Amino acid sequence: MRGIKLKGYRKLTKDKEIITFDKPKYVYIPLICSNSTDVEIKIRRGSNVKIGSVIAISNKNGLPILSSVSGTVIDYEDKYAYNGEIIKTVKIENNFKEEYIEVSDIKEIDKYTKKEFISILKDFGIRGLGGADFPTYIKYDTKTSIKNLIINAVECEPYITSDYTLLKDNISEILETIDAIMTINKIHNAYLVIKKDKKKLIKKIKEVIGSYPKIKLSTVPDIYPMGWEKNIVNYVLHKNYDRLPIEVNTVVNNVSTIYSIYEALKYKKYMDSRIVTIVGDGIKKSRNVKVKIGTDLSLVLEELGYKKKELLLISGGPMMGRAIESENFTITPNVNCVLILKTTENDIPNVCMRCGKCAAICPAKLSPVLIKESINDPKELKKLNVDRCVECGLCSYICPAKIMLRNSVVQAKKNVRDAK
Ligand code: SF4
Ligand code: SF4
Secondary structure, three states: OOOOOOOOOOOHOOOOOOOEOOOOOOEEEEEEOEEEEEEEOOOOOOOOEEEEEEEEEEEOOOEEEEEOOOOEEEEEEEEOOOOOOOEEEEEEEEEOOOEOOOOOOOOOOOOOOOOHHHHHHHHHHOOOOOOOOHHHHHHHHOOOOOOEEEOOOOOOOOOHHHHHHOOOOOOOOHHHHHHHHHHHHHHOOOEEEEEOOOOOHHHHHHHHHOOOOHHHHEOOOEOOOOOOOOHHHHHHHHOOOOHHHHOEEEEEHHHHHHHHHHHHHHHHHOOEEEEEEOOOOOOOEEEEEEEEEOOEHHHHHHOOOOOOOOOEEOOOOOOOOOOEEOEEEEEOOOOEEEEEEOOOOOOOOOOOOOOOOHHHHHHOOOOOOHHOOOOHHHHHHEEEEEEEOOOOOOHHHOOOOOOHHHHHHHHHHHHHHHOO
């Protein structure tokens, strides 16, 4: 398996208490889902909304985009999103009443039918919290039989501990939910996958997992990008697939997504918040922070004592993240980390020396340097299978000339999409 051992910085946040920042005066609900801004807006300026009110529906996948606060729709506003691009958001003034759209028919969490389960995932806005922002209901709404459920708690990027913290504090709830999902969907095998070096957490999980004999704990080596779905499926099940895990009868969910499913099944709670790791040498207080979806990042940073505007902000981890130009940034469901670094001068000439290291390390078996050289030639890019890039950032990390290959490959993917 291609990968690399990276220096970890998790101790900056992993054992510190989570800070809750859930009372922003305004939220900016991002009109984006699964990297698509093709949405149908369902509210008007002046509308009163509650937590769970439908703000828009994705035309790409039908998932509702929900309000995370109760209050009044003020206007539309442009903000930076996780992909580093400016997107439209709906600005809502919070009335701090925490009013919810009413729900009914709450059952024990394993007593829902499969149809009800899929409707709950959809109606309560459950999206993958691991990065892809993919609607969770689609993974289960399939005619293919699901034989394996893999819970991804690998979190292999340096710095990020949001999944770790959530799992550490909610082991029983996570296991209960995995068990319920197995019952509802008639799944025979489930694997909770974490890295071998999480010894304390492994011990804690082993103390309770015995009550759930159908769930196995699976440990993987601490190499990057072990958390990539293809790597996990291959490591745990010894199976390969082309596009999606369901090709090998498998669903993979991030562990934080499982906790959102727990809240939706147990309390019919909408996915209105998430935990974000805010960390780096550019901020005094590195912490995991629970925030409302749509929170303006600058408010959270202020709370953590961030002042210097000239620092480098990265949405996501150092490997897969994207630089964001300012803190005028809205928290989308898939923002698991904001990295704040002291900027450094790039004094290296960036000339390729044809060492081949970028191709040798690429887990998708691509040639990043050739892709970079063909960046404006969509036909050639297709031949180079650019769409298979998982944006892991290993090519940039390994390149001795410090060429930002990942950025070029991501742009090349976009160029192919735009040429269609
Ligand atoms: S080309 Fe894509 S998948 Fe390959 S190493 Fe670079 S970022 Fe990772
Ligand atoms: S790793 Fe960097 S220097 Fe080596 S071939 Fe790739 S782009 Fe060129």
